[in-house]
Amino acid sequence: MKYAVLKFGGTSVASPELRERVAEKIIATKNEGYLPVVVVSAIGREGDPYATDTLIQLAKQTYRDLPKREMDILMSCGEIISGVVMTATLLAKGHPAVFLTGAQAGIITDRQYSEARILKVQPQSVTKFAQEGHIVVVAGFQGVTEDGDITTLGRGGSDTTAAALGVALNAAYVDIYTDVEGVMTADPRIVAEARTLDIITYDEICHLAHEGAKVVHPRAVEIAMQKGVPLRIRSTFTDAPGTLVTTAGEVYKGAIDITKDRVVTGIAYTPGIAQFKVSVGSDPEGVKQQRRMFRALALAGISIDFINVLSNVVLFTVKDEMAEKTAKVLENTGFKPEVITGCAKVSAVGAGMSGVPGVIADIVEALTKDDIQVLQCNDSHTTVWVLVKREEMEKAVRALHRQFKLDQ
Amino acid sequence: MKYAVLKFGGTSVASPELRERVAEKIIATKNEGYLPVVVVSAIGREGDPYATDTLIQLAKQTYRDLPKREMDILMSCGEIISGVVMTATLLAKGHPAVFLTGAQAGIITDRQYSEARILKVQPQSVTKFAQEGHIVVVAGFQGVTEDGDITTLGRGGSDTTAAALGVALNAAYVDIYTDVEGVMTADPRIVAEARTLDIITYDEICHLAHEGAKVVHPRAVEIAMQKGVPLRIRSTFTDAPGTLVTTAGEVYKGAIDITKDRVVTGIAYTPGIAQFKVSVGSDPEGVKQQRRMFRALALAGISIDFINVLSNVVLFTVKDEMAEKTAKVLENTGFKPEVITGCAKVSAVGAGMSGVPGVIADIVEALTKDDIQVLQCNDSHTTVWVLVKREEMEKAVRALHRQFKLDQ
Numbered sequence: 001m002k003y004a005v006l007k008f009g010g011t012s013v014a015s016p017e018l019r020e021r022v023a024e025k026i027i028a029t030k031n032e033g034y035l036p037v038v039v040v041s042a043i044g045r046e047g048d049p050y051a052t053d054t055l056i057q058l059a060k061q062t063y064r065d066l067p068k069r070e071m072d073i074l075m076s077c078g079e080i081i082s083g084v085v086m087t088a089t090l091l092a093k094g095h096p097a098v099f100l101t102g103a104q105a106g107i108i109t110d111r112q113y114s115e116a117r118i119l120k121v122q123p124q125s126v127t128k129f130a131q132e133g134h135i136v137v138v139a140g141f142q143g144v145t146e147d148g149d150i151t152t153l154g155r156g157g158s159d160t161t162a163a164a165l166g167v168a169l170n171a172a173y174v175d176i177y178t179d180v181e182g183v184m185t186a187d188p189r190i191v192a193e194a195r196t197l198d199i200i201t202y203d204e205i206c207h208l209a210h211e212g213a214k215v216v217h218p219r220a221v222e223i224a225m226q227k228g229v230p231l232r233i234r235s236t237f238t239d240a241p242g243t244l245v246t247t248a249g250e251v252y253k254g255a256i257d258i259t260k261d262r263v264v265t266g267i268a269y270t271p272g273i274a275q276f277k278v279s280v281g282s283d284p285e286g287v288k289q290q291r292r293m294f295r296a297l298a299l300a301g302i303s304i305d306f307i308n309v310l311s312n313v314v315l316f317t318v319k320d321e322m323a324e325k326t327a328k329v330l331e332n333t334g335f336k337p338e339v340i341t342g343c344a345k346v347s348a349v350g351a352g353m354s355g356v357p358g359v360i361a362d363i364v365e366a367l368t369k370d371d372i373q374v375l376q377c378n379d380s381h382t383t384v385w386v387l388v389k390r391e392e393m394e395k396a397v398r399a400l401h402r403q404f405k406l407d408q
Numbered sequence: 409m410k411y412a413v414l415k416f417g418g419t420s421v422a423s424p425e426l427r428e429r430v431a432e433k434i435i436a437t438k439n440e441g442y443l444p445v446v447v448v449s450a451i452g453r454e455g456d457p458y459a460t461d462t463l464i465q466l467a468k469q470t471y472r473d474l475p476k477r478e479m480d481i482l483m484s485c486g487e488i489i490s491g492v493v494m495t496a497t498l499l500a501k502g503h504p505a506v507f508l509t510g511a512q513a514g515i516i517t518d519r520q521y522s523e524a525r526i527l528k529v530q531p532q533s534v535t536k537f538a539q540e541g542h543i544v545v546v547a548g549f550q551g552v553t554e555d556g557d558i559t560t561l562g563r564g565g566s567d568t569t570a571a572a573l574g575v576a577l578n579a580a581y582v583d584i585y586t587d588v589e590g591v592m593t594a595d596p597r598i599v600a601e602a603r604t605l606d607i608i609t610y611d612e613i614c615h616l617a618h619e620g621a622k623v624v625h626p627r628a629v630e631i632a633m634q635k636g637v638p639l640r641i642r643s644t645f646t647d648a649p650g651t652l653v654t655t656a657g658e659v660y661k662g663a664i665d666i667t668k669d670r671v672v673t674g675i676a677y678t679p680g681i682a683q684f685k686v687s688v689g690s691d692p693e694g695v696k697q698q699r700r701m702f703r704a705l706a707l708a709g710i711s712i713d714f715i716n717v718l719s720n721v722v723l724f725t726v727k728d729e730m731a732e733k734t735a736k737v738l739e740n741t742g743f744k745p746e747v748i749t750g751c752a753k754v755s756a757v758g759a760g761m762s763g764v765p766g767v768i769a770d771i772v773e774a775l776t777k778d779d780i781q782v783l784q785c786n787d788s789h790t791t792v793w794v795l796v797k798r799e800e801m802e803k804a805v806r807a808l809h810r811q812f813k814l815d816q
Contacts, residue, residue, distance in 0.1 A: 016470065049457030058489070062424065063496035070507045074492040077485040081466070084482040088471035099478050104556055125556075148512055148533075 003169040004034035007162035010044020012236040035130040039140040039162040042078025068113035079139035097135040102142035109143035115154030121168035156217020163220040166229040182243030185406035186267040193407035211268035211347035264350035264404035274323035277338040296333040344393035354381040366403035411577040412442035415570035418452020420644040427497040447548040447570040450486025476521035487547035505543040510550035517551035523562030529576035564625020571628040574637040590651030593814035594675040601815035619676035619755035672758035672812035682731035685746040704741040752801035762789040774811035
């Protein structure tokens with residue numbers, strides 16, 4: 001019998017009614033002949049005493065600078081409490097079930113408290129209990145170091161737990177249950193015609209997630225990708241099949257000409273960006289100036305993005321809230337930057353665009369036709385980024401969605 | 409440098425103001441030159457989301473029969489949360505401090521979930537952090553099995569954790585901080601003249617605790633006694649020295665005639681008891697009947713106490729709530745018991761009474777003089793028990809307190 005890993009986020013387990021629904025999903029999976037392994041996040045309802053944020057508040061009220069080691073131990077209780085309650089829900093429905101902490105489930109991590117990396121999974125307890133006929137419920141978001149210190153995995157940590165267990169158990173699939181029906185071609189609040197994708201590659205969903213789409217944590221996708229364990233992004237609240245995340249071979253199989261099938265898979269966006277334009281003079285002086293500038297920014301701990309070097313001008317972006325500090329650092333180093341705050345990055349992601357000529361030209365043309373000013377653009381083999389003014393962001397997302405016929 | 413173990417109960421850590429006070433006690437111990445190891449219980453305020461009872465409620469609401477294994481994992485969060493918050497309080501006052509779960513502190517137990525016994529203590533992490541200059545805060549009430557399952561130690565579990573750590577660290581003393589000033593000669597709500605004892609033997613406090621005095625868990629005393637680690641029962645709320653618990657040699661040293669010094673140390677009581685009187689006929693038939701009766705009670709899982717066999721009559725007690733079931737079992741086995749429900753056991757405890765003739769006679773005389781009916785009495789080398797009617801319990805406690813001059 002094959003394993004199936006099911007991960008439920010904090011909003012999915014926040015009330016008895018929701019936990020009933022979650023239990024039904026789990027039992028349905030069992031009835032389909034899988035050995036279900038369930039990963040839960042802390043109860044996510046705001047103000048709930050066992051929500052991660054509430055636990056953090058409790059500690060911070062006493063001491064703002066609580067060491068991360070202790071903060072991790074404290075936070076780990078959130079997933080333990082929701083996991084035990086979820087186990088109780090399954091037992092109440094007459095299904096043998098057992099709960100394991102991250103440590104008990106063999107999630108071994110490094111010592112980077114608050115954003116530990118999983119080093120390996122030792123799933124002996126999981127397999128023992130599952131083979132005995134138990135539904136195994138595992139606390140997400142947490143692990144343990146080799147010498148017994150409790151760690152947490154950072155943002156999206158429960159997704160990562162689920163993917164790592166999926167790989168360790170060689171699971172048939174890892175279902176990431178959430179409050180949306182799957183991965184969409186764009187944010188439906190911006191694009192009314194946005195569709196749920198049936199299928200997407202690991203690479204594409206990683207890029208969409210990195211570019212601001214909040215469906216699954218990229219680290220979880222990277223882990224699943226390593227062994228080719230299929231992920232499914234599904235809704236706790238409906239019976240829709242969701243989006244299957246798999247290899248490009250699976251996604252594009254049967255496509256005679258993938259450029260006709262799908263160049264762009266989805267559109268993502270990130271607001272709150274500031275663009276910097278810095279003149280560095282012409283070479284050979286320019287190269288030295290550039291080096292001096294980048295070193296000054298690195299020393300100041302400023303992380304920059306979207307770097308374009310155009311003859312004697314350097315363009316890059318920082319987060320809006322870092323704009324003032326960045327300007328000061330540059331001025332102190334002898335530069336006179338031009339700054340545009342309030343920008344947004346709009347990204348078109350698609351494995352099918354790799355090697356397809358003219359995609360970036362199509363994008364710039366589509367935006368210009370709609371009177372959207374392109375402040376900067378850039379591309380890699382699966383993503384095109386465009387920097388626009390924040391007030392034109394929604395318009396840009398819609399224009400690109402239309403341009404690549406994502407509504408069809 | 410010697411270790412000092414300080415244990416704080418749930419009512420001592422229930423608010424920021426109380427935790428401040430607790431921190432001062434700990435820091436004072438550190439300033440006296442000890443390495444403090446602090447054991448905390450879950451925040452004990454009723455209705456607090458992290459109180460043990462609240463966590464139990466949370467699970468029971470979902471499933472009444474949650475397995476003890478899962479219940480223990482859930483309950484362990486109570487002490488983790490209060491321990492981390494206590495650690496934060498010490499750090500906020502500028503003292504290096506570190507938190508350890510029961511598992512991390514090396515509290516290894518058997519697998520009897522909900523009332524596990526400590527098998528051994530592996531205090532390497534405690535000593536490492538303490539030697540580095542940290543105040544070490546340990547979650548009370550919890551441990552871990554050899555194969556990593558989390559357990560809890562049952563009622564009084566944090567006292568037991570403290571005593572076990574005290575023994576493992578060869579501590580100078582184990583301070584059990586509570587909401588009373590120490591061990592008293594009797595319950596002050598009943599006896600206005602009751603005094604706090606300066607000193608008491610391990611054996612005496614064990615018996616007092618077994619007989620209903622709620623100051624420290626007997627198991628904790630037994631553990632401390634094994635290695636002669638002194639316990640002190642002290643108040644979190646005052647600076648009183650409290651009661652020192654130590655060996656009889658220490659308590660009675662210098663006493664020329666211990667009977668003059670102290671025959672009885674304290675008076676305890678337990679209400680809610682039912683007395684059974686069963687005729688079993690005369691020997692040799694009587695012995696067979698007795699055996700048949702005791703076997704029937706044992707098979708029915710009824711635990712009996714205070715057993716007196718007087719020629720052809722057997723007397724014993726059960727808890728009031730078991731009276732009906734007990735009567736039924738006896739009737740079904742062919743006996744006709746006489747039952748008096750609503751009794752109370754009053755106990756006089758004192759290591760000094762061992763070998764002193766006439767103690768039981770003094771007690772019966774004192775009670776009779778005050779018109780208290782003695783339903784039954786019994787003695788061991790350090791305790792005399794008297795069974796009285798519940799409505800005469802307070803009067804009996806006062807009479808014995810007076811008889812043995814415990815107010816002086």
